[in-house]
Amino acid sequence: MGIYPQPNAWQCGPFALKHGLLALGIVAHERALTRASGATQTGADERALARAARRWGCALPTVRRRSAARARASLVERLEARQPVLVCVEQWSHWATVVARDGDAFVVLDSREAGVFRVMTWGQLGPALAYHTRGARLYDLHPLVPRRPWAWGRFSARRAAYLQRASNRDLAYAWGGYLGSLLAVSRPASTQTELTFPLVDVIRREARAFGREWPAPSPELRRAVRRRLTHAGFVAETYDLQIAPDGESLALAALEALSGVSPPPSAMAG
Numbered sequence: 001m002g003i004y005p006q007p008n009a010w011q012c013g014p015f016a017l018k019h020g021l022l023a024l025g026i027v028a029h030e031r032a033l034t035r036a037s038g039a040t041q042t043g044a045d046e047r048a049l050a051r052a053a054r055r056w057g058c059a060l061p062t063v064r065r066r067s068a069a070r071a072r073a074s075l076v077e078r079l080e081a082r083q084p085v086l087v088c089v090e091q092w093s094h095w096a097t098v099v100a101r102d103g104d105a106f107v108v109l110d111s112r113e114a115g116v117f118r119v120m121t122w123g124q125l126g127p128a129l130a131y132h133t134r135g136a137r138l139y140d141l142h143p144l145v146p147r148r149p150w151a152w153g154r155f156s157a158r159r160a161a162y163l164q165r166a167s168n169r170d171l172a173y174a175w176g177g178y179l180g181s182l183l184a185v186s187r188p189a190s191t192q193t194e195l196t197f198p199l200v201d202v203i204r205r206e207a208r209a210f211g212r213e214w215p216a217p218s219p220e221l222r223r224a225v226r227r228r229l230t231h232a233g234f235v236a237e238t239y240d241l242q243i244a245p246d247g248e249s250l251a252l253a254a255l256e257a258l259s260g261v262s263p264p265p266s267a268m269a270g
Contacts (some may be wrong), residue, residue: 001029001176003163006111013037014052015111016095020084020144021056023074023099025151025183025239027176028056046142049086049095063141068126071139072230076101078143086142089128098125102157105226109155113239115164119157124181144152151188151239159238171231178235181258188242196242202251203233210259225259230256 003022014033021028036052037044050060062233063078065071075098078085086097096118100107106125108118112121131138163172171178186199207229210222243251 001027001180002170003109003116003175004111004169005114005116006030008041010043010100011039011267012095012111012179013049014039016086016109016253017052017060017095017144019050019097019099019109019116020086021053022156022175023084023097023153024058024082024144024180025153025179026056026058026144026146027095027180027183027189029176037250044095046086046088046140049142051229059145059146059147061141061145062140065139065141066136068122068130068137068139070123071129071141072126074141079106080198081143082149083143083145086144087125087129088131088142090138092131097152100155100157105157107155107157107160111156117155117164117202119160132188149188150242151183153238154240155238159234161213161214162234171234174231175235177240178232178258182232182236182239182241185254186236186243187249189240189242192215199236199241199243199251202232202243203229203255206252206255207233 001018003019006012011030011034014030014037017037018028018030018031033052034044036055037048038051040047046062047061051058063074065074075085077090079098079101086095088095089097094112096108096112098106098108102119105119105121108120108125109116110118126139128138131140160166182199187196189196207226209228210226
């Protein structure tokens with residue numbers, strides 16, 4: 001359920017769909033998506049992936065453009081509407097997912113790459129997206145459209161670079177686990193929601209208090225727990241997760257489960 005490379009040459013479609021769902025805050029395992037799409041060693045086409053997307057509450061239409069300029073404009077429009085876009089590149093031979101625009105660049109999750117995340121200019125992405133047929137060029141976009149608003153992962157180029165580092169691969173691999181645990185005790189930011197505050201503030205407070213107030217039987221465990229809390233904070237900030245004032249005890253319980261160490265009663269009292 002995390003962000004890691006595909007294990008074979010044919011599972012790129014389910015992985016691309018998994019990454020699109022993660023961008024929306026929806027956790028799904030690639031094995032379940034493979035079964036739902038009916039993907040085989042010959043791969044999965046857009047109809048198969050759309051069938052699987054419906055199982056997770058999303059539509060996956062096809063938007064076809066015949067010029068690079070219109071394709072880029074449509075891609076930007078969908079991303080600004082908080083819709084990740086699946087793309088089949090290299091003459092419709094490989095699936096990847098565009099999850100963000102950052103300035104003139106696009107953040108792409110490509111499960112064929114060791115670090116998965118790629119930051120590409122349109123000059124790189126556009127030619128890869130173009131399908132050449134009978135003297136024409138087609139640009140097909142497949143936006144993942146949820147039936148109702150979900151969370152939205154803000155995968156900037158800077159966040160992508162952080163997750164690309166070999167030293168942070170453990171966070172990328174465990175991404176779905178962190179996200180699922182945190183979403184269970186929080187909610188995405190909303191303009192209609194008042195009296196909430198960022199979950200990341202609670203996590204950072206507990207990370208500062210850890211070692212001073214939380215018990216840690218060894219330096220190794222102390223470092224490991226601090227790292228888990230740092231990872232949880234990174235995920236919470238990526239999705240701008242919020243909690244209500246009366247939800248802090250639940251958030252602390254989730255942090256206890258993620259860290260594997262129980263906070264003292266004073267911390268639980270908030």
